[in-house]
Amino acid sequence: MKLKSNKCILIVTYAVVVLFVLMIVWIGYLDIVGRKNIENNSYNKRVDSWAENVVRGSIYSADGNILAQTVTDENGTEKRVYPYDNLFSHVIGYNSNGKSGLELKMNYYLLTSNDNELVQAVNQLSNQKSTGFDVITTLDTRIGEVASATLGNNKGAVVVLDASTGEVLCEISKPDFNPNTIEEEWSSIIEDSDNSPLLNRATAGQYPPGSTFKLVTLLEYIIENESYDDFSYNCTGSINYNGSQMSCIYHSAHGNVNLSRAFAYSCNCSFATIGIELDMTRYKLLCDKLMFNTDLFTDFECKKSSFYLDENSTDFDIMQTAIGQGKTLMTPMHNAMIMSAVANDGVLVKPHTVAKVVDKNGREKMKFESESKTLLTSQESEILKKYLRDVVTFGTATNLNNKPYTAYGKTGSAQFDDSNPNLFHSWFTGFAEIGDRNIVVCAVVESTYDGGNTGKAIAQKVFDCIAQQ
Numbered sequence: 272m273k274l275k276s277n278k279c280i281l282i283v284t285y286a287v288v289v290l291f292v293l294m295i296v297w298i299g300y301l302d303i304v305g306r307k308n309i310e311n312n313s314y315n316k317r318v319d320s321w322a323e324n325v326v327r328g329s330i331y332s333a334d335g336n337i338l339a340q341t342v343t344d345e346n347g348t349e350k351r352v353y354p355y356d357n358l359f360s361h362v363i364g365y366n367s368n369g370k371s372g373l374e375l376k377m378n379y380y381l382l383t384s385n386d387n388e389l390v391q392a393v394n395q396l397s398n399q400k401s402t403g404f405d406v407i408t409t410l411d412t413r414i415g416e417v418a419s420a421t422l423g424n425n426k427g428a429v430v431v432l433d434a435s436t437g438e439v440l441c442e443i444s445k446p447d448f449n450p451n452t453i454e455e456e457w458s459s460i461i462e463d464s465d466n467s468p469l470l471n472r473a474t475a476g477q478y479p480p481g482s483t484f485k486l487v488t489l490l491e492y493i494i495e496n497e498s499y500d501d502f503s504y505n506c507t508g509s510i511n512y513n514g515s516q517m518s519c520i521y522h523s524a525h526g527n528v529n530l531s532r533a534f535a536y537s538c539n540c541s542f543a544t545i546g547i548e549l550d551m552t553r554y555k556l557l558c559d560k561l562m563f564n565t566d567l568f569t570d571f572e573c574k575k576s577s578f579y580l581d582e583n584s585t586d587f588d589i590m591q592t593a594i595g596q597g598k599t600l601m602t603p604m605h606n607a608m609i610m611s612a613v614a615n616d617g618v619l620v621k622p623h624t625v626a627k628v629v630d631k632n633g634r635e636k637m638k639f640e641s642e643s644k645t646l647l648t649s650q651e652s653e654i655l656k657k658y659l660r661d662v663v664t665f666g667t668a669t670n671l672n673n674k675p676y677t678a679y680g681k682t683g684s685a686q687f688d689d690s691n692p693n694l695f696h697s698w699f700t701g702f703a704e705i706g707d708r709n710i711v712v713c714a715v716v717e718s719t720y721d722g723g724n725t726g727k728a729i730a731q732k733v734f735d736c737i738a739q740q
């Protein structure tokens with residue numbers, strides 16, 4: 272009897288010890304691993320209270336310009352100032368009426384100082400504040416200004432990536448807003464549902480990809496057909512397959528085309544025919560691999576792109592999807608990322624907008640750690656480059672030919688209004704080899720009759736700007 276009760280006590284003791292150890296481990300985890308996440312949580316008001324003792328750090332562009340800084344007037348009143356007004360407003364974000372963009376994501380660092388609590392207390396007594404860390408972004412103001420000016424007053428988005436580093440050199444979304452005046456304009460901005468100025472179209476705009484999606488269809492066709500080079504099709508400007516109708520843009524007949532010409536001229540009838548021949552299960556698997564219907568491989572938030580096809584899809588759905596219409600939706604960032612992998616030997620380097628965080632003496636406190644993911648084999652990327660180059664040398668993007676750089680790309684005109692077939696979301700996605708850099712540009716221009724000219728013009732201006740640097 273005594274033995275049995277001793278055993279019970281022993282079991283209870285062990286249980287208490289185990290629980291105690293687990294509790295210590297959990298507290299340690301929260302303190303070491305979870306602390307930064309909890310403190311950096313946008314709902315954590317405690318971090319904002321640090322602003323009483325710390326002047327919020329600045330946000331810089333990669334080319335050394337101030338994108339956001341806190342200035343203090345003679346009365347000690349602080350004001351957050353954005354010297355480039357609307358430029359990069361969605362990426363940088365705002366710091367009143369809540370927070371967004373990097374102002375939100377980097378809040379913890381911007382309000383963290385090297386000064387210990389004793390120094391901060393002494394500072395406080397002498398009415399001095401410590402200085403928060405500065406955030407150095409990957410954004411380039413020269414590229415941003417060129418891209419923004421060329422997009423003009425159109426609605427749309429531009430993404431510029433360095434394919435070998437994953438740096439986001441430019442991310443523009445229009446309509447945009449001026450973070451300097453957001454407080455005064457807040458109610459008109461949030462009520463403007465026609466323009467949605469706070470929506471970052473580069474990362475959250477889900478558009479039909481139009482003919483830029485032919486790159487994916489082309490790749491699947493090449494993977495499934497060893498003799499893809501033998502492809503030929505006689506385009507009469509329209510096609511009727513088992514009662515499903517489709518036509519090429521402006522009903523133009525492309526005549527006899529091989530695969531290169533079908534792609535370079537963006538022949539819908541050829542690609543609808545190719546779509547019908549594809550194995551739907553494998554087509555879907557390729558799209559999964561290219562990050563449709565899943566979280567994107569980025570260092571910031573992005574909306575998922577979607578691809579819908581399966582064994583039960585109708586011929587019409589398949590034909591539409593093969594040319595980037597149908598239910599397929601894509602963000603400009605995602606389209607740029609696929610192009611980035613093509614440009615970089617099949618390897619996608621994770622896109623990011625923060626290069627590093629430094630203290631007031633320029634000492635590095637945090638740095639982006641590069642990560643990458645293989646989307647294509649290097650052989651697939653070489654083959655696709657050849658087709659993308661043809662688009663520039665004799666296809667729909669010859670404005671990029673005969674330049675001091677070698678450009679590759681694909682145009683797209685996505686219909687979105689059945690009652691107005693000449694109104695398009697116009698796309699360009701491509702890259703240029705400029706010196707030893709591979710620069711990706713993806714642009715989408717909403718609701719335009721320009722036949723894709725603005726998207727191509729943005730790419731040209733950006734490539735020219737970088738080539739001249």
Ligand SMILES: [Zn+2]
Pocket residue numbers: 506507508519523524525526537538539540541
């Ligand atoms: Zn055609």
